[in-house]
Amino acid sequence: MQLPAGLPVALPALTSTLPLRPPLNACQALEVQQHAAICPAYSYPFLWTEDESGGVLGGLGLNLNLNWHRLPDPVLAYLVLKQKLEERERQAELAGAEEVSESRDPGHLARSGTVPVTESLNDSEDGSSVSLEEGTHSQAKEEPRRSTHSGSESESKSPWTEPPGPGSSCRRAARGVPSQSEHCVFTHTAFNNRLGLALVTTRETVRMLAAQPPLNGVNTSSSSAQPQPGLHGSATNQGGSSGSGGGGGGADALYTAKEIPGKGLGLVATRPIRAGTKIMDARPAVMVDDEAWRGMRRAELQVLVGMAVGGLSEGLKKEFVSLDSSGSDDTGSGQNGSGSDGGGKGMENGQGRREYGVMVTNAFRVTVKFAAGGHDNGDGVVHVRGGVGGKVKEKDFHAVFPEVSRLNHDCAPNLGYYFDSATLSQKVYAVRDILPGEELTVSYVDVIQPRSIRQSRLHSGWSFACTCPRCTLEPHLLAESDDRVAQMQQLRRELDDYSSTSTAATPERAELLVILYELEHLHVRIYEAYYRAALEWNGVGDAARAAKYARLCLDKGLLLRGEDRPFVKSMRELLKDAKAHWSWRFRVKKRQRESEAEGGSREGDTNR
Numbered sequence: 333m334q335l336p337a338g339l340p341v342a343l344p345a346l347t348s349t350l351p352l353r354p355p356l357n358a359c360q361a362l363e364v365q366q367h368a369a370i371c372p373a374y375s376y377p378f379l380w381t382e383d384e385s386g387g388v389l390g391g392l393g394l395n396l397n398l399n400w401h402r403l404p405d406p407v408l409a410y411l412v413l414k415q416k417l418e419e420r421e422r423q424a425e426l427a428g429a430e431e432v433s434e435s436r437d438p439g440h441l442a443r444s445g446t447v448p449v450t451e452s453l454n455d456s457e458d459g460s461s462v463s464l465e466e467g468t469h470s471q472a473k474e475e476p477r478r479s480t481h482s483g484s485e486s487e488s489k490s491p492w493t494e495p496p497g498p499g500s501s502c503r504r505a506a507r508g509v510p511s512q513s514e515h516c517v518f519t520h521t522a523f524n525n526r527l528g529l530a531l532v533t534t535r536e537t538v539r540m541l542a543a544q545p546p547l548n549g550v551n552t553s554s555s556s557a558q559p560q561p562g563l564h565g566s567a568t569n570q571g572g573s574s575g576s577g578g579g580g581g582g583a584d585a586l587y588t589a590k591e592i593p594g595k596g597l598g599l600v601a602t603r604p605i606r607a608g609t610k611i612m613d614a615r616p617a618v619m620v621d622d623e624a625w626r627g628m629r630r631a632e633l634q635v636l637v638g639m640a641v642g643g644l645s646e647g648l649k650k651e652f653v654s655l656d657s658s659g660s661d662d663t664g665s666g667q668n669g670s671g672s673d674g675g676g677k678g679m680e681n682g683q684g685r686r687e688y689g690v691m692v693t694n695a696f697r698v699t700v701k702f703a704a705g706g707h708d709n710g711d712g713v714v715h716v717r718g719g720v721g722g723k724v725k726e727k728d729f730h731a732v733f734p735e736v737s738r739l740n741h742d743c744a745p746n747l748g749y750y751f752d753s754a755t756l757s758q759k760v761y762a763v764r765d766i767l768p769g770e771e772l773t774v775s776y777v778d779v780i781q782p783r784s785i786r787q788s789r790l791h792s793g794w795s796f797a798c799t800c801p802r803c804t805l806e807p808h809l810l811a812e813s814d815d816r817v818a819q820m821q822q823l824r825r826e827l828d829d830y831s832s833t834s835t836a837a838t839p840e841r842a843e844l845l846v847i848l849y850e851l852e853h854l855h856v857r858i859y860e861a862y863y864r865a866a867l868e869w870n871g872v873g874d875a876a877r878a879a880k881y882a883r884l885c886l887d888k889g890l891l892l893r894g895e896d897r898p899f900v901k902s903m904r905e906l907l908k909d910a911k912a913h914w915s916w917r918f919r920v921k922k923r924q925r926e927s928e929a930e931g932g933s934r935e936g937d938t939n940r
């Protein structure tokens with residue numbers, strides 16, 4: 333069954349009143365359709381996000397007093413839920429209510445090759461967002477302009493351009509998207525020390541983006557440095573770029589690009605790197621609206637991507653087309669060689685096939701959160717939440733960060749990353765100590781999956797067979813590893829069941845989960861286990877142990893997800909006052925209530 337397009341990558345926050353996760357162990361036995369579940373045992377519907385193999389990453393539930401039994405169709409349920417949420421948003425706004433708070437979410441950051449992938453934590457994407465600063469509103473309403481300006485001074489200073497030729501840089505998304513809106517190519521020439529940023533999106537979205545701090549000035553360079561396209565993660569240069577936080581060229585570079593047997597180019601540590609070191613703070617070169625990505629015919633999208641790349645600075649253009657495009661089934665590489673004559677006009681040369689191939693192989697799915705006081709013309713999948721003094725919105729894009737693009741995959745990677753919407757940058761951190769000579773890696777797929785699933789995702793998304801240490805264990809060790817993964821999945825289901833019928837979740841089970849993450853060397857996700865352990869200990873009223881895990885969760889989680897996450901807020905609140913946290917003794921209270929109820933009903937039986 334098809335759900336409406338744009339189904340929640342992140343829906344508006346729903347769980348302010350419910351620290352609940354989808355009790356899928358209850359729902360699975362009943363009826364689960366894609367992102368919506370019919371769970372007669374519960375009085376509210378659920379929507380959730382999934383990783384690419386169908387693992388549940390996070391869910392949203394809301395007691396809307398819907399008669400769920402009358403909504404046996406997930407599509408209908410989704411629409412009704414959405415409508416209810418919108419109503420609630422409007423009411424909250426009218427009441428001048430504070431932004432709806434959030435207790436959990438699926439932290440996701442997806443590399444969006446053929447198979448978009450999501451990493452998880454029960455912590456929704458829609459945390460508090462970048463708020464628009466005073467004085468930027470007028471710019472928010474300013475139309476992006478063509479490159480030839482002749483008007484006022486402010487016009488001539490605009491960094492926004494559209495390729496010439498009315499309509500030539502626009503196409504309509506046609507398939508499965510709500511609005512079939514027109515998407516165009518826009519270029520911000522000043523972005524990232526004038527290396528540029530090209531966007532394929534709607535006019536409305538670019539108007540809102542233009543008000544974002546990283547894009548709202550003419551000169552958006554983070555330093556006074558001159559443009560340095562050659563340092564932007566170029567394979568031939570030592571790592572780092574003008575936007576880099578830790579690589580940089582020269583003697584103190586953390587890494588260098590090298591040919592890695594069987595993998596093409598990769599990045600290799602040139603000196604010891606401590607866990608927690610920032611490796612990159614990379615800016616995107618091209619961002620394609622998720623609606624265009626999913627809804628536009630491929631040939632049309634190719635043309636727009638080709639044009640988008642054509643609008644970048646010469647250096648960045650060259651760098652972009654030199655990136656790997658092997659994840660695409662048709663890269664045009666035979667025809668285009670290094671692509672568009674080393675960075676030429678994608679349209680004229682292979683209709684952007686090469687550029688599109690690079691996009692498919694290297695793009696990450698990212699969520700831009702932005703605030704805008706302006707109107708919403710219903711253009712695209714914009715998730716709206718009530719906020720103070722305006723609407724907070726977010727939108728998904730597929731973004732290529734050339735510097736990050738040379739990182740190869742490993743199923744137990746030594747780096748983690750997250751997209752920082754406030755700076756439009758991909759932040760990459762070491763999740764464990766790394767020795768000189770070690771390859772720097774990230775994961776392209778959900779690593780909490782058995783080897784066969786990881787392999788099949790990698791194959792369908794990027795056409796390679798993974799030979800990482802976790803994938804090449806001796807058969808008996810591999811079986812152990814797969815067993816651990818199955819146990820992790822089971823434990824997560826148990827621990828994520830906050831319903832009153834849950835009996836399996838205990839702090840000991842949560843600590844077992846921590847151990848399993850450690851045994852699988854999944855440093856990149858271990859904060860998830862710490863989070864659950866903190867909640868479970870608090871859930872039985874052990875504030876000291878809860879605080880220990882909350883600290884560990886913050887220590888790792890901040891590196892891997894950033895500050896702007898509900899789980900971070902939740903752990904901070906727990907540390908501040910465990911007894912005031914929603915989870916305080918929640919397991920004990922529930923069990924007490926249950927046994928009281930049981931006792932009562934037994935008494936009733938006896939009396940009868």
Ligand SMILES: C[S@@+](CC[C@H](N)C(=O)[O-])C[C@H]1O[C@@H](n2cnc3c(N)ncnc32)[C@H](O)[C@@H]1O
Nearest residue numbers: 595596597656658659737738739740741794796
């Ligand atoms: C984002 S690029 C990574 C950098 C790429 N190696 C390069 O030369 O630019 C993704 C591509 O790298 C290759 N790759 C990444 N990880 C790999 C791995 N673990 N084993 C083999 N190939 C890998 C695949 O060809 C994949 O499509």
